[in-house]
Amino acid sequence: MTQAIDAKSSANSLVVEMAKAMPLPLIVIGNDERVVVANQRAEELFGKGTHGRHYITVLRQPMLLDAIENVLRLGGEANATYRVSESARDRHFDVKIRAALTKDVGYVVVAFEDKTELQEAGQMRRDFVANVSHELRTPLTAVLGFIETLLGPAANDSAARARFLTIMDNEAKRMNRIVGDLLSLSRVEADRRVRPRDAVNIPSVVRSVVQTLQPLADARSVKLRLEGDDADDMVQGDQDQLTQVFTNLVENAIKYGPVNGEVSICITSHAVEPTMRGPAVRVDVADQGEGIPAHHIPRLTERFYRVDAHRSREMGGTGLGLAIVKHILTRHRGRLRIESHAGNGSCFSVILPYE
Ligand code: ADP
Numbered sequence: 001m002t003q004a005i006d007a008k009s010s011a012n013s014l015v016v017e018m019a020k021a022m023p024l025p026l027i028v029i030g031n032d033e034r035v036v037v038a039n040q041r042a043e044e045l046f047g048k049g050t051h052g053r054h055y056i057t058v059l060r061q062p063m064l065l066d067a068i069e070n071v072l073r074l075g076g077e078a079n080a081t082y083r084v085s086e087s088a089r090d091r092h093f094d095v096k097i098r099a100a101l102t103k104d105v106g107y108v109v110v111a112f113e114d115k116t117e118l119q120e121a122g123q124m125r126r127d128f129v130a131n132v133s134h135e136l137r138t139p140l141t142a143v144l145g146f147i148e149t150l151l152g153p154a155a156n157d158s159a160a161r162a163r164f165l166t167i168m169d170n171e172a173k174r175m176n177r178i179v180g181d182l183l184s185l186s187r188v189e190a191d192r193r194v195r196p197r198d199a200v201n202i203p204s205v206v207r208s209v210v211q212t213l214q215p216l217a218d219a220r221s222v223k224l225r226l227e228g229d230d231a232d233d234m235v236q237g238d239q240d241q242l243t244q245v246f247t248n249l250v251e252n253a254i255k256y257g258p259v260n261g262e263v264s265i266c267i268t269s270h271a272v273e274p275t276m277r278g279p280a281v282r283v284d285v286a287d288q289g290e291g292i293p294a295h296h297i298p299r300l301t302e303r304f305y306r307v308d309a310h311r312s313r314e315m316g317g318t319g320l321g322l323a324i325v326k327h328i329l330t331r332h333r334g335r336l337r338i339e340s341h342a343g344n345g346s347c348f349s350v351i352l353p354y355e
Pocket residue numbers: 248252253256257287289290291292300305306307308312313316317318319320321322323346
């Protein structure tokens with residue numbers, strides 16, 4: 001009898017030490033259906049003081065309890081899931097339940113594998129596909145509708161034909177822009193771990209962007225004011241991608257600023273830039289638009305996120321420009337800062353480290 005108790009307690013202490021060493025939440029249940037050990041990761045999930053308690057009072061979810069009961073009764077193995085809501089986030093675990101038998105004592109080992117990030121990534125992918133389909137469907141439906149009208153009731157109406165073809169042209173161009181931006185985004189994502197290697201002269205890139213966008217600014221009678229482009233601020237980067245960053249930001253400032261307004265683009269060089277805590281070049285693109293309410297700002301770089309979807313579409317926007325900017329800057333170890341006060345314009349700042 002004493003021998004059996006000794007064997008059990010030495011088996012238990014081995015089990016406790018092994019459970020503690022496991023890098024995932026783990027609970028071991030004895031034949032008496034009580035918790036032998038819950039390691040520290042499991043205590044974070046179920047709280048302290050589980051030792052010696054009946055497993056039903058610790059693990060309360062019926063599907064999981066059924067699976068454990070089966071393994072306790074019949075041995076072998078079972079799988080289950082465990083879900084828990086934590087502040088703003090739901091966490092999902094795959095649970096593996098296995099019977100373990102030493103010479104003298106039987107245990108059931110319950111291990112929790114955190115699948116939260118995988119589930120979230122899956123959800124994001126599904127949302128993204130749904131968003132893309134929705135964005136493309138709207139112009140496509142318009143084009144199909146006009147084709148039908150042109151083939152039917154408006155077949156011999158030349159004035160209507162010209163008007164409808166103009167609309168169809170606009171809608172087809174919109175689809176083309178969306179597809180173009182999606183391809184850019186996927187190219188940037190594919191390269192995200194590859195450090196860019198060109199030596200890029202930031203003032204010269206910004207100057208060429210300003211030149212390219214001058215006609216767009218003229219069309220809205222917007223003045224483009226460029227400052228600080230006289231030094232040669234070189235960074236290691238990808239010239240085409242950085243051109244795209246500044247194009248998207250200056251284009252937005254022109255689009256969302258007022259007609260007859262001004263967009264200022266200011267380049268400054270910093271020995272110690274506070275955000276980067278090191279040497280960096282900073283480009284501020286400021287407009288005189290209506291500004292962006294604070295609660296929208298953290299979400300602007302999400303794909304298809306728009307403050308005013310109608311206005312964005314009217315201006316030919318795809319809702320992907322700032323997502324592209326963010327991904328390119330991440331690849332360059334740079335940052336995007338957005339400051340805006342309702343009624344007071346917005347300032348989008350790009351900060352790129354020199355090395
Ligand atoms: P879009 O193609 O719609 O312009 P972006 O990703 O470039 O997409 O921008 C996302 C949203 O951020 C825009 O729809 C707009 O609501 C807002 N936004 C971007 N730039 C500005 C700006 N300079 N002023 C006000 N709002 C802006």
